[in-house]
Amino acid sequence: MFDKRRIITIANQKGGVGKTTTAINLATALAAIGQRVLIVDLDPQGNASTGLGIDRRNRKISSYDILVGEASVGGAAVETAVPNLSIVPSTMDLLGFEMEISQASDRAFRLKKALVSEGAEKFDYILLDCPPSFNLLTMNAMAAADSVLVPLQCEFFALEGLSQLLETVDQVRRTVNPKLDIQGIVLTMFDARNNLAQQVVNDVRTYLGEKVYQTLIPRNVRVSEAPSYGKPAILYDLKCAGSQAYLQLASEVIQRERMRKVAA
Ligand code: ADP
Ligand code: MG
Numbered sequence: 001m002f003d004k005r006r007i008i009t010i011a012n013q014k015g016g017v018g019k020t021t022t023a024i025n026l027a028t029a030l031a032a033i034g035q036r037v038l039i040v041d042l043d044p045q046g047n048a049s050t051g052l053g054i055d056r057r058n059r060k061i062s063s064y065d066i067l068v069g070e071a072s073v074g075g076a077a078v079e080t081a082v083p084n085l086s087i088v089p090s091t092m093d094l095l096g097f098e099m100e101i102s103q104a105s106d107r108a109f110r111l112k113k114a115l116v117s118e119g120a121e122k123f124d125y126i127l128l129d130c131p132p133s134f135n136l137l138t139m140n141a142m143a144a145a146d147s148v149l150v151p152l153q154c155e156f157f158a159l160e161g162l163s164q165l166l167e168t169v170d171q172v173r174r175t176v177n178p179k180l181d182i183q184g185i186v187l188t189m190f191d192a193r194n195n196l197a198q199q200v201v202n203d204v205r206t207y208l209g210e211k212v213y214q215t216l217i218p219r220n221v222r223v224s225e226a227p228s229y230g231k232p233a234i235l236y237d238l239k240c241a242g243s244q245a246y247l248q249l250a251s252e253v254i255q256r257e258r259m260r261k262v263a264a
Contacts, residue, residue: 015132018188029250053230074119147183
């Protein structure tokens with residue numbers, strides 16, 4: 001029942017690199033072409049939930065509840081203003097998860113288990129929006145996912161955190177999830193007027209080759225405004241360069257998934 005759907009975790013231990021923006025807009029773009037998409041907000045900050053206009057009053061059942069086994073995906077997912085896109089919102093309860101669950105032998109597999117609960121079978125794509133650290137929540141995401149999508153900000157220190165991230169992916173493969181793949185690396189907040197940004201793009205492409213998507217997400221003020229209206233950029237301003245880039249990224253993601261299927 002679950003063999004066709006894809007679970008993609010959006011991870012980078014740095015904050016502010018575009019994880020949540022990518023989760024929201026990639027999910028919207030996939031939903032727009034008819035895929036049934038779920039975001040699971042795994043960051044206690046709840047930026048994905050807020051950015052999709054989910055009021056705090058509508059977060060009675062959250063990602064915490066599915067992690068501790070007190071709710072199913074069907075019970076926790078709420079619909080968004082985007083047709084075909086639902087979200088399991090987060091609350092500050094997530095802050096307690098690590099402490100409460102750290103002694104349990106299945107502590108890294110709570111999300112994996114939740115993602116086969118009632119209601120989870122409805123989705124073609126599940127995107128996991130991770131917090132900015134390698135904690136137990138990120139570990140649960142990596143254990144549950146088919147692949148990792150890494151947003152990298154086009155700035156001087158971009159590559160510095162990346163080797164640590166790739167090491168973590170290796171470690172996850174050796175321990176909790178041997179089949180974890182790198183979906184790809186997406187360069188975010190690119191500013192063409194900045195020579196350094198172009199240098200970073202060149203360096204990342206040299207170092208990582210094919211893993212880097214062709215699509216560059218530009219720095220775009222419309223993208224940064226959209227969350228304050230509780231909307232994905234793609235709904236807020238479809239024509240802006242940022243929205244167009246996210247639509248293009250979605251087609252690259254789908255193409256890679258097709259190639260994986262052919263290879264499998
Ligand atoms: P993370 O989830 O990795 O912490 P966010 O997606 O929340 O990162 O992005 C950090 C900040 O940068 C947010 O204020 C967001 O609106 C802004 N931002 C993200 N992508 C872009 C972009 N392409 N252009 C302009 N601002 C962006
Ligand atoms: Mg975030």
